[in-house]
Amino acid sequence: MSGHSKWSTIKRKKAKVDAQRGKIFTRLSKEIIIAARNGGPDTAGNMRLKAAVEKARAANIPNENIQRAIQKGAGGGEGSHFEEFSYEGYGPGGVAILLYVATDNRNRTAGEVRHILSKHGGNLGETGCVSWMFKEKGVMIFDRSEAKISEDDLMLAAIEAGAEDVKVEEDSFEITTAPEDFESVRSALAEQGIPIADAEIAMVPQTNVKLQGEEAEKMIKIIDLLEDNDDVQAVYTNFVMEE
The missing domain is CATH 1.10.10.200 (Integrase, N-terminal zinc-binding domain)
Incomplete structure (x- = not known):
């Protein structure tokens, strides 16, 4: 991310x-x-x-x-024959990149992903080269300006619902759950009228790589191009930068 x-x-x-x-x-x-x-x-x-x-x-x-x-x-009709798989690789500065794709043409997708990475300072890696750096988690994001709830009250509600952690940012709250608890936690918070800005089961990096300057610009470009690709369903990285 x-x-x-x-x-x-x-x-x-x-x-x-x-x-x-x-x-x-x-x-x-x-x-x-x-x-x-x-x-x-x-x-x-x-x-x-x-x-x-x-x-x-x-x-x-x-x-x-x-x-x-x-x-x-x-x-099982037209459009139901997509093949799902993942790619793993690296971006500038050794950033880990994990992609999930769904495609009807594996060769086309592989070529496009390889081109995006290599053109901007990255490369594809072997299966398993970076996936070990990520863990599957339920992630819910709350916009602090819309949540209308105090930090303490949200933390209490989230923990009581079964969340693992609550991360407080300047303009948002981020709640993480075990994948199997994701739906019950989301439902519990929604029942309390707390608006959720975004919620998904995601691959969360366990460590981060901070980039600056040209390397950060290249990494942002890689993420944008991968997210723009019709075959790419999700992009996960351990890249962080200052605003």
Whole structure:
């Protein structure tokens, strides 16, 4: 994740939403198709599908588009044949990069990812070279200006709901959970009327690499280009920088 905090990253992404709405729709629709294909069309019993549908609704994807994607995945029709896998590599300064992709053309995707990395001071690595640096966690972000709750009250509510940790930033709160507790914690906080700016199961780095100057600029460029690629579903790094 780039930026001083995860909330900084989210705000930077939100600023690009209008220009990239088509790409966002494509990525989320693909995630819905895959989730429905692998776990069935019922969101009550398919947590991955439920999370994907909620993200799609938050991005204002029309309900008919969501249902069409679910039907594609569950029915095995056109568009349901995406292959999922990951890439691992390095950016400038030894930053770890972990990508999750969903594609109908592995060779095309590999070539595009390799080109992005090599052009901006990075390179692909072997399977397992950086994934050990990340742990799967549930992550929820709260905008302090909208949460309307004190730091102490949010911490108490989160811990009582089963969260592992609460990180306080200048403009946000970040709550982490074990993956299996993610849905129950999110539901508990939502029931208390605490608005959540962003929520996902993510790969969280255990250590960070701080970059400055030209190396930081190159790393930001790599992240932007990877996130713009239609086949890339998620980008995780241990890169941090000052605002």
